[in-house]
Amino acid sequence: MKLKNIANLFQKDLKASRGWLIFVSIGIVLINLYIWLKLSSLEIPEMRDPLMLLSASVIFPIIILMFVRGISVLKSERDNRTLEYLKALPVSGFEIITSKTLVLAIEALVYVFFFIVGFAINLNMDSNISMRPNVWSFIYLTAFVWLFATMGLMLQAIGMSARRYGKIIGFLSFIAISWITNKLFEVLQPLIDKLPSVSVLFLSSETLGDNEQPISLGILILFVVVSVIYAVAAGAIIENKMEV
Amino acid sequence: MTLILHDRFDENRPIYLQIMEMIKKAIVRGELKPGDRLPSVRELAVMLRVNPNTVQRAYQELEREGVTFTRRGQGKFVTEDVEAIDALKKAFRRELVEHFLKEASETGMSIDDVIKILEELKDEGIN
Amino acid sequence: MKGLIEIDGLTKRYGRTIALGNISMEVGEGEIVGILGPNGSGKSTLLKVIAGLVRPSSGRVTVFGMKPGHGVRKLLAYMSENDYLYRWMTVKELVEWTSKFHDNWSMDKTQALLEFFDIDWGLKVANLSRGMRGRLKVALAFSREVPLYLLDEPLSGIDAASRSKILDILIREYRPENSTILLSTHLVMEAESLFDRAIFLKNGEKIIDEAAENLRDRYGASINNIFIQIYG
Numbered sequence: 001m002k003l004k005n006i007a008n009l010f011q012k013d014l015k016a017s018r019g020w021l022i023f024v025s026i027g028i029v030l031i032n033l034y035i036w037l038k039l040s041s042l043e044i045p046e047m048r049d050p051l052m053l054l055s056a057s058v059i060f061p062i063i064i065l066m067f068v069r070g071i072s073v074l075k076s077e078r079d080n081r082t083l084e085y086l087k088a089l090p091v092s093g094f095e096i097i098t099s100k101t102l103v104l105a106i107e108a109l110v111y112v113f114f115f116i117v118g119f120a121i122n123l124n125m126d127s128n129i130s131m132r133p134n135v136w137s138f139i140y141l142t143a144f145v146w147l148f149a150t151m152g153l154m155l156q157a158i159g160m161s162a163r164r165y166g167k168i169i170g171f172l173s174f175i176a177i178s179w180i181t182n183k184l185f186e187v188l189q190p191l192i193d194k195l196p197s198v199s200v201l202f203l204s205s206e207t208l209g210d211n212e213q214p215i216s217l218g219i220l221i222l223f224v225v226v227s228v229i230y231a232v233a234a235g236a237i238i239e240n241k242m243e244v
Numbered sequence: 245m246t247l248i249l250h251d252r253f254d255e256n257r258p259i260y261l262q263i264m265e266m267i268k269k270a271i272v273r274g275e276l277k278p279g280d281r282l283p284s285v286r287e288l289a290v291m292l293r294v295n296p297n298t299v300q301r302a303y304q305e306l307e308r309e310g311v312t313f314t315r316r317g318q319g320k321f322v323t324e325d326v327e328a329i330d331a332l333k334k335a336f337r338r339e340l341v342e343h344f345l346k347e348a349s350e351t352g353m354s355i356d357d358v359i360k361i362l363e364e365l366k367d368e369g370i371n
Numbered sequence: 372m373k374g375l376i377e378i379d380g381l382t383k384r385y386g387r388t389i390a391l392g393n394i395s396m397e398v399g400e401g402e403i404v405g406i407l408g409p410n411g412s413g414k415s416t417l418l419k420v421i422a423g424l425v426r427p428s429s430g431r432v433t434v435f436g437m438k439p440g441h442g443v444r445k446l447l448a449y450m451s452e453n454d455y456l457y458r459w460m461t462v463k464e465l466v467e468w469t470s471k472f473h474d475n476w477s478m479d480k481t482q483a484l485l486e487f488f489d490i491d492w493g494l495k496v497a498n499l500s501r502g503m504r505g506r507l508k509v510a511l512a513f514s515r516e517v518p519l520y521l522l523d524e525p526l527s528g529i530d531a532a533s534r535s536k537i538l539d540i541l542i543r544e545y546r547p548e549n550s551t552i553l554l555s556t557h558l559v560m561e562a563e564s565l566f567d568r569a570i571f572l573k574n575g576e577k578i579i580d581e582a583a584e585n586l587r588d589r590y591g592a593s594i595n596n597i598f599i600q601i602y603g
Contacts, residue, residue, distance in 0.1 A: 008471045016459070081455040087424050088451065089472045090444040163385060243425045255563055255593030258584040290542050294564040295403055297547055298584065 001098065005091045009099035013073070017103050024065065024107075025114050031058055032118030039125045048126055055122040059141070062111050066145045069107060070152025073100050074234075078160055084244040093239025094232070097153065101231040104149040105142070112141045132202040140200055140215060143223035150230035151177060157234040161241040181226060192218030259294055263302035268311060271322055271329060272336045278329060282312060282320040375400055375519060375551050376421060381430035383416055383575075390416040392575045393430070400518070401547040403565050405583070406555040407594070408572035409602050414555035415452055417572070418521045421553070422449040434519070445473070448512040452524035452555075454504060458497035462490055462507065466514070475516045484510035488536055502533035509537050513544045520552045527558060534561060541565060560595040569594050571601060 035055045042048060077083040086096055116133050123131045155177070159170030195218035204210045253262050270276040282288075285303060289296040303320055306312045310328050312320050323329065348358050374397035383391040391413045398404055406414045419425040420432055423439030434443045457465055462485070470476040485492065488506040490499070499507065509525055525541075526534045538561065545552055556562050563569075569586060571579035578601070579586070583594060590597050 005472065008468065012457070012468055080458065081451075081453045082457055084424065084451050084453060085455045085457065088422060088444065088449045089469070090441045091472065092441055244419070253564060255560075256587065256591060256596065258587045259564060260584060290539070292564075293538060293542055295567055295583075296542070296545065297401075297403075297567050298564075300547070301584075 001092070001094055005095045006098050006102075009086075009091065009095060010102055013099050013103040014106065016076075017073075017107060020069065021107060021110055024062075024111055028058060028062070028111060028114040028118060031055075032114070032122060035118075035122050036125070039122060045126075052123060052126075055119050058115050058119070059145075062115060063145055063148050066104065066108055066111070066149040067152040070104060070149035070154075071156040073104065074153060074156040074160065083242075087242070087244050092235075093237070093242065094235035096238055097157075097231055097235035100153060101146075101150055101227070104153070105146050108145040108149060109138070109142045112138060112145055116141065128207075129203065129205045134199070134201060136198045136215075137201045140220055140223075143220055143227070147223050147227050147230075150227040150234070151181075154230040154234040154237075157237040157242070161237050161243075177230075184226065185222065188218070188222060192216045192222065194218070195221070253292075253294070259298050260302040260305065263288075263292070263294070263299060264306055267302070267306060268332060268336060271311070272333050276322050278322055278324045278326065280322045281318070282322065284319060374398055375435065376553075377431075377433045378421075379431040381417075381420065381432055382428050383413075383420060383425060384428045389575050391420070391427075394575075394577050395430075396570065396577065396580060398551060398553065400551055401549070402567045403541075403545060403552045403554065405559070405562060405566035405569045405594070406553060406572065407557070407559055407569055407598060408555075409557055412572040413575040414557075414572055415523050416575075418449070418523045418553060418555055422447065422521055424449070445475075446517050447519040447521060448515045448517050449521045450508050450512040450523060450525060452527065454501075456496045456504060456507065459495070461493060461495050462499070463492040465496060465507075466492075466511070469511060470514070473515055476514055477516055478514075480516070481510060481514040484513055484540065487540065500530075502529040505529040506533050506536060509540060513540060518549060518551060520550065522552065522554045524555055524557070526556055526561060534558075538562065538565065559598045560593075563594040566594070571598070573601065 032055060035051050038051055039048060042051075074083075077086060116137060120131050120133050123129055151174075155170050155174050158173045159166040162169045193216060195216050197214035197216045199212040200215050201213050202210065203213065253259050267276065267282070276282070282303070283291065285296050285299045289299045292299070303312065307314065307320070310325070311323055311332060313323055314320055345355065345358065376396075376398040378394055378396045381391055381394040382389065394413075394417065406417060408414050416425055420427055421434055421439060423434075423441070423443055432439055435446055437443050457468075460468065466481055466485075470478065470481070485507075488503075488510055490503055490507055490510065496504065496507070505525065505528070509522070512520055512522060522541075525537050529537075541552065541554070542565065544550070554562065554565070563583065566583040569579065569581065569583050570577060579597075581589075586594055586597060592600075
């Protein structure tokens with residue numbers, strides 16, 4: 001792995017993601033703005049809850065989007081035949097994938113940023129509750145979303161390297177990998193519990209008082225480790241199995 | 245130096261032979277004079293759009309036949325040996341006539357028929 | 372110097388299809404070798420194996436004495452037959468970005484090549500005509516000063532003027548003392564005066580591998596005519 005190669009690839013991949021970054025960020029901001037405008041015009045406080053829920057559930061499309069982005073960053077290179085251009089450069093599959101996972105991490109961070117800030121602003125419209133997200137909340141959620149992106153990346157790599165039945169193989173791998181990942185989390189749970197925790201965000205309300213949300217650092221480490229495993233697997237496939 | 249260049253080669257025959265013929269023809273016509281420098285291998289390859297190795301081979305053969313010679317570091321030159329050039333001209337003319345006669349005989353003409361026509365043409369003042 | 376490329380018993384299978392069957396060949400320094408055959412005869416696969424983009428199913432392949440891979444790719448310039456450039460980049464962006472990966476890139480050469488090819492640096496790749504993209508691919512390959520160039524179908528699918536310019540560049544950029552060119556094509560007539568040697572592939576097998584002038588001499592025919600006879 002050469003840093004120079006990764007930096008050059010990263011420069012290109014980030015530029016190629018520019019459109020997505022801008023488009024999706026604007027989308028998240030617009031949804032939150034819409035909710036905010038609705039909230040400001042409400043006269044019956046009970047009507048707030050569904051809107052809050054809507055604001056919170058923006059994270060789900062972001063998760064799905066990141067999974068799809070993981071797939072599409074590789075798929076678009078293949079469909080435009082530029083994967084051959086990449087492979088003909090003196091770079092390794094690991095360098096190609098490292099750059100892509102870094103760009104996906106940036107996308108995840110940006111989307112999560114707009115999501116959390118929007119959600120916090122909307123939630124704080126209610127004078128009864130206040131939410132103060134800290135740095136950890138951004139890091140945790142980004143790592144979680146990034147996990148789905150690297151999973152998509154690896155599944156696409158598997159599907160692409162198969163000469164036939166790529167879609168079916170990709171889908172079966174999806175089921176297998178979801179199951180394995182789930183098992184991994186179960187098995188490692190005791191270990192995770194032993195690790196120190198950090199508070200992810202502060203919630204305070206009139207009824208509950210100040211409330212911290214502690215989450216084990218082990219969870220974060222696990223998210224990152226699994227993502228890295230996915231990325232390395234994708235890199236190994238591009239390097240050793242993929243033919244263009 | 246002016247070299248009349250073919251537009252295309254007859255690729256049914258080895259190209260190096262055709263390059264040799266081309267240069268010999270230029271010498272016979274006087275387009276290349278004794279002591280003239282030949283274009284470099286590169287120049288000629290680009291001009292004719294052929295592989296430089298092919299030009300190189302043609303040049304080697306020409307040198308072997310004594311039509312050209314090499315001055316170290318300066319390139320290839322047309323021989324200054326007048327006898328060699330005369331021999332080249334002679335051979336070239338002979339080949340031309342032989343070629344012509346071969347075609348004539350293929351149409352069923354004898355040499356006498358050819359001579360007869362040539363004399364007629366001479367009388368008509370065609371040179 | 373031993374062969375630059377040494378191939379021994381190379382076979383490439385895709386499932387039951389045989390793309391290349393038991394190919395053995397050697398390419399020395401300073402040759403222009405024409406890899407000839409109709410579409411589907413295995414020309415592209417052969418070049419891709421040498422470039423390390425496709426792995427052999429069996430057989431031994433060494434390039435510069437190494438197994439093909441990204442180590443070898445530092446020393447060779449590969450040009451695909453596909454339209455594989457980043458279309459969203461401008462010519463300038465593509466050139467500058469690509470050059471960063473290579474320590475043997477000559478920007479002076481790029482400048483000269485793009486000027487000869489009449490390619491505007493400021494244009495987006497997507498806005499170039501097919502012929503212009505074909506020229507750009509060749510310019511990118513020859514911007515690198517490497518001992519080996521692998522050009523897959525540089526002449527097909529583009530206009531006559533572009534083909535003519537590309538052939539000119541091939542002759543100009545070729546240096547018998549330190550560059551070797553493997554060029555695949557099914558447009559034999561236009562390119563044949565460039566070849567030192569012609570390798571004919573048919574259904575993935577090598578059927579002829581001989582010096583171009585020997586072939587002309589022996590058959591009394593141009594390589595194009597031999598081609599037509601074999602595949603016609």
